[in-house]
Each structure stands twice: as C-alpha cells, then as structure tokens.
Amino acid sequence: MQSGSMEQTAHLTDADVWQALADVHDPEIPALSIVDMGIVTKLDVSAERITVTITPTFVGCPALEMIKQTITERLSEFPVKEVEVRVDYTTPWTTNRLTEQGRAVLRSLGFAPPPRFEGEFEPAILLNASCPHCGSTNTTLRSPFGPALCRAIYLCNDCHQAFEQFKPL
Amino acid sequence: MTADHRAALEDLLFRMADDALIYGHRNSEWTGLAPILEEDIAFSSIAQDKLGHALALYHLLTDLGNPDPDTLAFTRDEQQFRCCHLVELPTQDYAVALMRHALFDYAEQNRYALLEQSTYQPLAELARKVRGEIKYHVFHASTWLRLLGNEGTDESRMRMQAALDMLLPYALGIFEPSPYEQELRSAGIFPGEEELKQRWLEDVVPLLESAGYRLPAIETIEPAYGGRRGYHTEHLQPLIEEMTVVFRIDPDAEW
Numbered sequence: 001m002q003s004g005s006m007e008q009t010a011h012l013t014d015a016d017v018w019q020a021l022a023d024v025h026d027p028e029i030p031a032l033s034i035v036d037m038g039i040v041t042k043l044d045v046s047a048e049r050i051t052v053t054i055t056p057t058f059v060g061c062p063a064l065e066m067i068k069q070t071i072t073e074r075l076s077e078f079p080v081k082e083v084e085v086r087v088d089y090t091t092p093w094t095t096n097r098l099t100e101q102g103r104a105v106l107r108s109l110g111f112a113p114p115p116r117f118e119g120e121f122e123p124a125i126l127l128n129a130s131c132p133h134c135g136s137t138n139t140t141l142r143s144p145f146g147p148a149l150c151r152a153i154y155l156c157n158d159c160h161q162a163f164e165q166f167k168p169l
Numbered sequence: 170m171t172a173d174h175r176a177a178l179e180d181l182l183f184r185m186a187d188d189a190l191i192y193g194h195r196n197s198e199w200t201g202l203a204p205i206l207e208e209d210i211a212f213s214s215i216a217q218d219k220l221g222h223a224l225a226l227y228h229l230l231t232d233l234g235n236p237d238p239d240t241l242a243f244t245r246d247e248q249q250f251r252c253c254h255l256v257e258l259p260t261q262d263y264a265v266a267l268m269r270h271a272l273f274d275y276a277e278q279n280r281y282a283l284l285e286q287s288t289y290q291p292l293a294e295l296a297r298k299v300r301g302e303i304k305y306h307v308f309h310a311s312t313w314l315r316l317l318g319n320e321g322t323d324e325s326r327m328r329m330q331a332a333l334d335m336l337l338p339y340a341l342g343i344f345e346p347s348p349y350e351q352e353l354r355s356a357g358i359f360p361g362e363e364e365l366k367q368r369w370l371e372d373v374v375p376l377l378e379s380a381g382y383r384l385p386a387i388e389t390i391e392p393a394y395g396g397r398r399g400y401h402t403e404h405l406q407p408l409i410e411e412m413t414v415v416f417r418i419d420p421d422a423e424w
Contacts, residue, residue: 059299060221089298121301123308143207144305145214153207169301 012078014045020078021052024070027063028148031105034067038097041090049082050075055093057169058149094121095168107132112154112165121168129165131156139163174356177349178289179233180251181359184347184397185280186226187252190242191405192273193219194412195256196266204263211309212266218302225295232291243416247406248399255339257396257405264325267317268332271310272340272373278303279368288357311376318380326381333382341366341392 022035034040034054042053052071056064068085075083095114098106103113112129129139129152136158143153144167152167170178196216203209227238235241255273260266281303284296317325344366353359370387377384395401 056298058218058221058302059225059295060217060219062217089294092294092298092301094301121304123304126308143211144309145207145211147210149214149217153210167305 012045012047012050012080014043016078017043017045017050017052017075020074021071024067024074027066028150029106029109029111031109032102034071036099036102036105038099038102039067039093042086047080049080049084050078051084051086053086053088053090055089055091056087057093061149093169095166098166106166110163111151112163114166114168117168125168126152126165129154129163131159131161132163133161134159170356173349173352174358175233177347177352177356178292178358179230179235180347180349181353182226182230182233182292183251184253186223186230186241187250188256188273188277188343189219189223189226191250191252191408192256193217193223194408195258195260196270198260199266208263215270215306215309218306222299222302225299229291229295239416243413244420247401247409250399250401250405250409251397252401252405253339253343253345253396254393254402255336255343257402257408258336258339259404259408262328262332264317264328264332265336267310267313268329268336269340270306271314271376272336273343274303274306274310275372275376276340276343276365276369278307279372280365283360283365283368286357287359292358314376314382315380318382330382333377333384337385337387338390339393341387341390342394342396344369345392345394345397347397 018035021040022033024034026032026034026037037057039054039057040052041055042051044051052075054067054071064087068087071085072083096116098114106113110132112132115125115128117125123144126144127141128137129141130137131139131154134156136156138157140155140157141152142155142162146153146164146167150166150169151164154163154165155161156163193216196212196219199212200209200216203212223242224238227241230241231237255269258265258269260269281296281299284292285300287293287296314329317329321329344362346362347353350361354361374384
C-alpha cells in the first residue's frame with residue numbers, strides 16, 4: 001500500500017489534478033464544474049503537495065467555502081502529504097473565463113450564457129440576451145439581479161418564457 | 170510600513186468595512202418587503218454583495234493583527250464603529266432607500282476606483298475585484314433615479330426629491346475628513362476624502378440634474394459628520410443589537 005502510493009505520487013501530473021478538479025462542482029449550478037467556471041487560476045503539483053489557487057466569482061459568494069472544502073476532499077484522494085486551497089483576487093474572475101463546455105452546460109440547463117466582452121464590460125450589455133428556449137433575441141431584462149448573485153432575470157417576448165442569464169462580470 | 174501609515178490604513182479600512190456592513194444590513198431589511206419582487210431580489214442581492222465586501226475588508230484588518238471578522242462585526246460597541254450616518258438611517262420609504270442607494274454607491278464606485286492605484290496591494294486587488302459588482306449596483310440605482318424622475322409621475326418625482334433633500338447632508342457626511350489624510354496621501358494608500366467628494370460630485374450632480382431633480386448649492390449644506398469618529402445617530406445602536414442578537418445567544422457556536 002505504502003510503496004504503491006509512493007509510485008503514484010511520483011507520477012502525479014498537473015493533468016491528473018485538473019481532471020480531479022473537473023469533479024468539483026458549483027453547488028449553485030451543480031452541472032457546472034469549477035474548471036468550466038474558470039475559477040482555478042493556479043496549480044502547483046509536486047510529489048509532496050498540491051496547491052490550488054482559486055478566484056471568487058463574487059466577493060460575497062456563499063458557495064466559496066463549500067467549493068474549497070470539496071476541492072480539499074477530492075484532492076486528498078491523491079497520496080500527497082498536503083492539499084492547500086488558496087483564495088486570492090490576484091487574477092480577478094470574469095465571465096470570459098467560462099469555458100465553451102461550461103457555456104454548453106448552461107444552455108442545456110436553460111440559462112443564457114454570459115456574452116463575451118472586450119476590455120471593460122458595461123452593464124448595458126445585459127440588455128441583449130438570447131432566449132435559451134427558442135433562440136429569440138426579442139427579450140426584456142426584468143432585473144439585473146436574480147436568485148443567485150451571478151444571475152439576471154429575463155422574459156422572452158416570443159415564447160413568453162422567463163429565463164435567466166449568467167450575467168457578465 | 171510606519172506606525173502612522175498603519176493607523177491611517179486601519180482607519181480607512183474600518184470606515185469602509187463598517188459602511189458596507191451597516192449599509193448591507195439596511196438593504197437586507199427590504200427582503201420580503203420591497204414593493205415588487207424584482208426589487209426585493211435586487212436589494213437582497215446588493216445586501217449580499219455588501220456583506221461580502223465587508224467580510225473581505227475585515228479580513229484585511231485581521232491580516233493587520235486585528236481580531237477575526239466575526240469578532241469585529243459582532244462584538245464592537247457603537248462608539249467603535251466608523252460608518253457614516255447615511256448608512257445608519259432606517260428606511261421605511263422606498264424613495265429614501267433608492268436615493269440613498271444612488272448617493273452611497275456612486276461614492277463606493279469612486280472610492281474603489283481610486284483604491285485600484287493604492288500602494289497597499291491587498292486593498293488594490295480587492296478594489297479591482299469589486300469593480301464589476303459595483304457597476305451593477307450603480308446601474309440599478311441610476312435606472313430607478315431616471316424611472317422615478319423625468320420618466321416618472323408627479324408623485325414619484327415629489328417623493329424622490331424629498332428623499333434627496335433629506336439625504337444630502339448625510340451623503341456629504343460620507344466624506345468626513347480623516348485625521349490621517351496626509352499619511353494616506355504620502356504613503357500612496359488613498360488620495361483622500363476631498364478628492365473622492367469632488368469625483369462623486371462630478372458623477373451625481375449631472376445624473377440628478379438630467380433625471381429632473383433640483384439640487385441646492387452643495388457648499389450651503391452642512392454635512393452630517395461624526396460617524397467616522399464614533400459619534401452616531403440614535404439609529405445605529407438598535408441596528409447593532411438586532412444584527413448581533415443571534416450571535417450573542419451563543420458566541421462560540423459553530424455555524
């Protein structure tokens with residue numbers, strides 16, 4: 001058992017850890033992994049320890065503690081002595097960090113993915129959202145705030161369904 | 170960092186953290202009570218953002234050797250709070266809540282924008298981080314100012330104007346000078362309350378005027394000072410008692 005662990009440790013690669021991180025999900029949108037969300041900004045993997053740096057989506061996001069804990073639990077399955085999860089703002093999170101796969105997951109759940117933007121976003125880009133149900137762009141922003149800090153509420157004027165957009169940040 | 174610079178930095182952080190905590194708490198009072206559902210969600214979300222900012226700022230204070238954030242938020246006396254009077258006021262009138270929201274959040278936006286250049290890196294990083302969140306707060310506030318101003322009814326204009334007239338002295342109290350203005354400037358931590366006030370005026374005066382509100386000459390208004398030195402309105406102590414009631418039942422509880 002011990003020697004087996006040592007061997008595994010010697011071969012532990014960044015790719016192994018990235019793959020394990022893809023098992024850690026956002027408790028508010030459980031189909032979305034933290035890798036798809038782009039909140040992992042740095043990874044240091046050695047035979048002894050794994051250090052993961054994550055950047056919060058919103059400063060007041062209540063899911064953060066749970067995500068930290070889940071990362072620690074998942075990575076503790078690797079035979080390393082220490083797993084450390086750091087949180088810092090050095091790389092501020094923006095929705096441009098969401099991967100294509102993450103955007104596809106959002107659409108499949110009935111969320112409009114956040115529009116990509118260049119440079120600084122202006123809240124006015126919130127006014128343009130495509131309905132994830134029928135694809136119409138004839139939509140109305142009902143509120144820039146939603147059931148979670150990262151979501152805004154819309155109404156589609158064509159299919160008359162309410163929907164949410166993961167809002168640009 | 171010298172002892173003077175450190176004291177200056179801590180004073181600034183307490184002002185900001187206490188503003189965010191108390192303002193966040195006041196906003197949370199609209200949860201379940203706001204006039205329409207979307208506004209209920211908006212004020213609740215903004216409250217959550219502000220508590221997040223307060224927590225991040227208290228963490229910076231903890232890193233400087235102060236007690237942990239819960240101890241700072243829930244065990245200090247009224248006199249130890251450094252928030253301005255504007256955030257303490259109770260709001261039973263939604264017009265007052267919206268007008269305060271605009272006056273306060275334009276100051277927040279400008280304060281954090283100035284702090285993006287701070288030589289104190291942890292604060293500069295936090296300032297860059299919250300920029301996007303505060304854009305939404307300001308977007309929300311300015312939208313309603315217009316909707317209930319030029320684009321509103323006689324009644325909405327009258328109530329918003331009355332709110333503005335009542336709140337202006339308190340809003341100017343945000344910028345109560347610090348005893349450490351010179352230290353903050355010389356260390357490059359923050360360019361100071363007066364510069365912040367000027368930038369705030371450049372934003373709010375055109376916004377208010379274009380939305381159809383009347384503004385008195387700013388220099389004729391006596392600002393409501395005292396909060397930054399621990400002298401508060403009669404409204405802060407009851408707020409603190411309510412905010413800390415659960416914490417005080419069992420301070421050692423694990424949540």
